[in-house]
Amino acid sequence: MAGLDGVALRCSGLWKRYGTIAAVADLDLEIRQGECFGLLGPNGAGKTTAVEMFEGLNTPDSGTVEVLGQRWRGDGDVRLRSRIGVALQETQLADNLEVEEVVRLFRSFYPSGKTVEEVLVLLGLDGPRHTRVHQLSGGQRQRLAFATALVGDPELLFLDEPTTGLDPQARHRIWDVIADFRDRKGTVLLTTHYMEEAERLCDRVAILDHGRTIAQGTPGDLIRDLGAEQVVELTLDGDVSDDLLCGLPGVTRVARRGDQPLVGVNRIGEALPALLDLLAARAVPVRALVTRQASLEDVFIHHTGRGLRDA
Amino acid sequence: MPDRPARPPAHPLLELTWARMLEFAREPGAVFWTFGFPVLLAIGLGVAFRARPPEPVRYRISGDASIAADVRDALEGSVGIEAVDLQEPDLDRALQAGRIDVVVQPTVREEGTLEVTYRYDPERDAGRLGWHLVDDALQRARGRTDVVEVREAPERSPGVRYIDFLIPGLIGLNVMGSSMWGTAYNIVLARRRRLLKRLAATPMRRSHFLLSFVGARLLFLASEVVALVIAGRLLFGVIVRGSLTTLGLVSLLGSLAFMGLALLVASRPRDTEVAAGWMNVVMLPQYLLSGAFFSWERFPEVLHPVLRLLPLTAFNDATRAVFNQGASLVSLGPELAVLSVWTVACFFLALRHFRWQ
Numbered sequence A: 001m002a003g004l005d006g007v008a009l010r011c012s013g014l015w016k017r018y019g020t021i022a023a024v025a026d027l028d029l030e031i032r033q034g035e036c037f038g039l040l041g042p043n044g045a046g047k048t049t050a051v052e053m054f055e056g057l058n059t060p061d062s063g064t065v066e067v068l069g070q071r072w073r074g075d076g077d078v079r080l081r082s083r084i085g086v087a088l089q090e091t092q093l094a095d096n097l098e099v100e101e102v103v104r105l106f107r108s109f110y111p112s113g114k115t116v117e118e119v120l121v122l123l124g125l126d127g128p129r130h131t132r133v134h135q136l137s138g139g140q141r142q143r144l145a146f147a148t149a150l151v152g153d154p155e156l157l158f159l160d161e162p163t164t165g166l167d168p169q170a171r172h173r174i175w176d177v178i179a180d181f182r183d184r185k186g187t188v189l190l191t192t193h194y195m196e197e198a199e200r201l202c203d204r205v206a207i208l209d210h211g212r213t214i215a216q217g218t219p220g221d222l223i224r225d226l227g228a229e230q231v232v233e234l235t236l237d238g239d240v241s242d243d244l245l246c247g248l249p250g251v252t253r254v255a256r257r258g259d260q261p262l263v264g265v266n267r268i269g270e271a272l273p274a275l276l277d278l279l280a281a282r283a284v285p286v287r288a289l290v291t292r293q294a295s296l297e298d299v300f301i302h303h304t305g306r307g308l309r310d311a
Numbered sequence B: 001m002p003d004r005p006a007r008p009p010a011h012p013l014l015e016l017t018w019a020r021m022l023e024f025a026r027e028p029g030a031v032f033w034t035f036g037f038p039v040l041l042a043i044g045l046g047v048a049f050r051a052r053p054p055e056p057v058r059y060r061i062s063g064d065a066s067i068a069a070d071v072r073d074a075l076e077g078s079v080g081i082e083a084v085d086l087q088e089p090d091l092d093r094a095l096q097a098g099r100i101d102v103v104v105q106p107t108v109r110e111e112g113t114l115e116v117t118y119r120y121d122p123e124r125d126a127g128r129l130g131w132h133l134v135d136d137a138l139q140r141a142r143g144r145t146d147v148v149e150v151r152e153a154p155e156r157s158p159g160v161r162y163i164d165f166l167i168p169g170l171i172g173l174n175v176m177g178s179s180m181w182g183t184a185y186n187i188v189l190a191r192r193r194r195l196l197k198r199l200a201a202t203p204m205r206r207s208h209f210l211l212s213f214v215g216a217r218l219l220f221l222a223s224e225v226v227a228l229v230i231a232g233r234l235l236f237g238v239i240v241r242g243s244l245t246t247l248g249l250v251s252l253l254g255s256l257a258f259m260g261l262a263l264l265v266a267s268r269p270r271d272t273e274v275a276a277g278w279m280n281v282v283m284l285p286q287y288l289l290s291g292a293f294f295s296w297e298r299f300p301e302v303l304h305p306v307l308r309l310l311p312l313t314a315f316n317d318a319t320r321a322v323f324n325q326g327a328s329l330v331s332l333g334p335e336l337a338v339l340s341v342w343t344v345a346c347f348f349l350a351l352r353h354f355r356w357q
């Protein structure tokens, strides 16, 4: 049983300051039982700070966190801790232990859960089970971190950037395990700066920037709210005004990434020829032109004028 | 390799202790530094300070050949001195280099009596004291009679030699060093690597984590102390006069006190270098002041009350008393009290201030 109202995690008015910067500023979230919720944001947005407050590892300056209907109290949280699973953004698990030994050690902390063997197989770690942690590849390490989070059969799983730095194959493997966990009615909170990951796995997302939520909803809704199906990314040696671009047929909106325009369009067949005509008429040389589906990235740019992985 | 399915986990405290021991055993060099090094150190120091049979005083007679032969005959067969046939013209250099201890220069005065000059290097005991031996032998050979009856009683019995003092001291150094480094370094490293935070996110009981260090340490402690006791016994005949149980209990309490200190040092730093600095601040004074290599009683008397309160001093005094005086637990009350207070105070403070992230 999660919170009685089917809410797995709720926070309101959450603040955390470090010196003069607010790492998390007035965050309100509600994560429903059984959903996969994504916290998106660029480096330093406050994702890790927020998640560690949810996990009871960091104390908020103000605001409340309720996990599975309970608040963190300090020392006596053993019961609550046995119901959640945690993979921190970076942990070097004991270097000189073997994979199987690490999983077993973590399993011993939980009153119930999967067998060591099940977890090893689930994450494809039965092959390197006798490999020492310091000899693992990056992907194997991430999977081991994931294994230690899953081993207690948690109701709620916190994954802080579970696939950062992995190759596509390793990433897909982790996605499969996350999707499988959710299909078995588990709740997941994951942070990421990969749009594809969020769009693919998450039922709902919150986009963070400078500690604040700038958008929240299902990936589909957030993208639809942009009112553009396609985006034309232009790289120009010169400039045309947003007003001129907006006046073109099929163009719904114009955003800027740096000083280069991102043109949101609905009817690409009409918009593209008109756009090229305009640029030719104004004698603005085009260095690059890319069209693609609108994504969560555009939602972020729409709100901040920056890309998610821009500095 | 064909894999057996993974063994199910045991009690978390056992698993934590087991993990700690595996990590230690797999740490390159850890085993040597814990067991091999102290034994090698004991051997080295023991050899350097071993009770040698006294070397004879080496003398060389110089001067007129016939008188020299007379003197040599007179000295022939005397105990503790030895004539050296040194074909070296520069006797001063031979003295300086220590190839001989005394140069005997006999001359015959006009009235026929023998006169002897002894040359030696006053910086070296072998010369400064040795010429008396040569002189004694010569005087006796020439008919001097002693007026006082003398009996020699050199003290060589086990229990009062330097090595008997040294071995308990080495046990102290070793127990302190390994208890402190083994604990503090691993904790700070785990904190820096965010392993402590990861563990704090599990339902693991925090006391189990800290107790696992104690558990693993005690197993190693036993083998460390045993290695030194056996080495002392086999190599130098150092015997434990008191009971081995008492020695075990003293070692246990000492190790707990040092682990408490280590926990306190490691309770907050995130950086192994910072922790290492603090470790040295805590350990170096005790290396010097706690009577490991020579008795702390040689320091000025005003310092004694302070020195006695150091955990290593209490530990050294207690083990030494067990080794050499056969002390019982009861008679070690003051030392055990000092160690207990350190243990309780350090564990208490460390737990209150411990930082998990």
Ligand SMILES: Nc1ncnc2c1ncn2[C@@H]1O[C@H](COP(=O)(O)OP(=O)(O)OP(=O)(O)O)[C@@H](O)[C@H]1O
Pocket: A018, A021, A022, A023, A041, A042, A043, A044, A045, A046, A047, A048, A049, A050, A089, A193
């Ligand atoms: N312990 C700390 N002390 C001081 N500042 C901190 C601390 N932890 C985080 N910050 C600051 O708070 C802000 C948010 O950091 P946080 O790690 O939560 O971001 P993030 O979204 O997880 O970023 P990333 O994607 O790089 O992991 C950053 O500006 C960071 O420098």
Ligand SMILES: [Mg+2]
Pocket: A047, A048, A049, A089, A160
């Ligand atoms: Mg982060």
